[in-house]
Amino acid sequence: MDTVKVNNRLFEKYISAEEIDDIVKSMAMEIANEMGEDEVPVFVGVMNGAFMFAADFIRHYPYPCEISFVKMSSYDGAESIGKVQELIGLSDDLKDRTVVILEDIIDTGNTLQKIYDIFESKNNKELRIATLLFKIDVYTKELPIDYIGKVIEDKFVLGYGLDYDELGRNYPNIYQLKGKIMNNIVLFGPPGAGKGTQADVIKEKYGLVHISTGDVFRYNIKNETELGILAKSYMDDGNLVPDDVTISMLKKEVEKNSDANGFIFDGFPRTTSQAEALDIFLSEKGQSINAMVSLEVAEDILEKRLLERGAVSGRADDQDVEKIRNRFNEYNTKTSILKEYYQGKDKYYGIDGVGTINDISGKIIDVIDKL
Numbered sequence: 001m002d003t004v005k006v007n008n009r010l011f012e013k014y015i016s017a018e019e020i021d022d023i024v025k026s027m028a029m030e031i032a033n034e035m036g037e038d039e040v041p042v043f044v045g046v047m048n049g050a051f052m053f054a055a056d057f058i059r060h061y062p063y064p065c066e067i068s069f070v071k072m073s074s075y076d077g078a079e080s081i082g083k084v085q086e087l088i089g090l091s092d093d094l095k096d097r098t099v100v101i102l103e104d105i106i107d108t109g110n111t112l113q114k115i116y117d118i119f120e121s122k123n124n125k126e127l128r129i130a131t132l133l134f135k136i137d138v139y140t141k142e143l144p145i146d147y148i149g150k151v152i153e154d155k156f157v158l159g160y161g162l163d164y165d166e167l168g169r170n171y172p173n174i175y176q177l178k179g180k181i182m183n184n185i186v187l188f189g190p191p192g193a194g195k196g197t198q199a200d201v202i203k204e205k206y207g208l209v210h211i212s213t214g215d216v217f218r219y220n221i222k223n224e225t226e227l228g229i230l231a232k233s234y235m236d237d238g239n240l241v242p243d244d245v246t247i248s249m250l251k252k253e254v255e256k257n258s259d260a261n262g263f264i265f266d267g268f269p270r271t272t273s274q275a276e277a278l279d280i281f282l283s284e285k286g287q288s289i290n291a292m293v294s295l296e297v298a299e300d301i302l303e304k305r306l307l308e309r310g311a312v313s314g315r316a317d318d319q320d321v322e323k324i325r326n327r328f329n330e331y332n333t334k335t336s337i338l339k340e341y342y343q344g345k346d347k348y349y350g351i352d353g354v355g356t357i358n359d360i361s362g363k364i365i366d367v368i369d370k371l
């Protein structure tokens with residue numbers, strides 16, 4: 001297979017199984033030559049990623065050796081300490097032994113440093129590090145890496161034990177992500193749910209570009225762009241702007257921001273056919289919508305919020321209870337369809353939109369971090 005698709009992201013073949021085998025074999029020979037026949041090292045594979053590498057490595061190791069595995073596990077500690085990391089499976093009898101940590105990949109080196117520090121406190125005779133892959137450009141630590149299989153550029157890879165969201169470990173080749181990992185979010189919520197406020201927080205945190213369809217329309221019409229003039233001709237006749245015109249405007253916005261880490265789509269899609277058109281457009285770029293985040297707030301609370309907002313801003317559609325209820329109605333009929341659309345793709349995340357701005361941002365961040 002020259003390309004694989006995992007979680008809607010496209011990966012291209014990067015290091016073939018044959019090349020991996022050559023690399024692993026020469027690492028085993030290099031280390032064996034240094035250790036000699038009399039030294040019995042303990043190789044410690046770091047789970048889960050290194051399981052394949054470790055297995056193949058010791059198959060090629062010609063002298064007596066031991067193999068064992070550890071796993072970094074993080075769990076939620078008490079509130080004051082946050083995430084706690086511990087090393088599971090660490091054996092106590094490494095004292096006076098020569099230990100070689102086997103890593104599948106070293107990126108920033110944060111994980112490795114933690115593991116190394118724990119091992120170092122065990123009074124080994126010697127402690128060395130071997131990694132199959134090394135993203136040298138992003139490595140931030142001083143710790144020297146004793147054995148390196150292959151230096152790779154800073155792009156996400158999977159296969160041969162390495163995962164993307166736990167998938168892809170089974171491939172015998174290593175694949176590299178085509179393009180970069182993007183977070184494309186559809187932000188949904190009834191009028192007054194706080195979409196604008198949350199979009200500002202989220203775009204800042206992740207380097208996303210907020211595309212509010214309303215703003216895009218206004219911009220194109222005001223600046224009399226070709227698409228703006230076209231859209232206006234429909235609106236002036238009292239017709240809805242066709243999806244392909246809207247999509248073309250969005251495409252322009254996406255293309256204008258090619259260095260973004262992703263997009264927050266706000267006010268679009270509003271129909272299933274628009275959602276499908278958006279999917280097609282993104283897939284042409286090797287991208288996809290990763291989540292629909294829907295801010296959920298009860299209507300009586302929204303009504304109160306909007307009336308308060310209307311009193312301050314003077315926005316006519318925020319002052320009239322009838323108009324507000326109409327907008328809720330319209331929202332309810334349209335969202336339920338889109339909610340189903342994204343639920344069907346396992347991409348729907350409903351968030352309780354009542355609480356402080358921080359609370360709600362926190363919940364959205366939890367969703368995005370797990371994507």
Ligand code: IMP
Pocket residue numbers: 049105106107108109110111112155156157158162163164
């Ligand atoms: P570090 O702490 O930044 O060095 O990250 C190390 C861990 O991140 C590795 O053990 C992997 O689990 C994961 N990782 C980093 N880069 C990649 C990649 O390109 N593909 C898959 N996992 C990766």
Ligand code: MG
Pocket residue numbers: 046047048049050104105
């Ligand atoms: Mg790992």
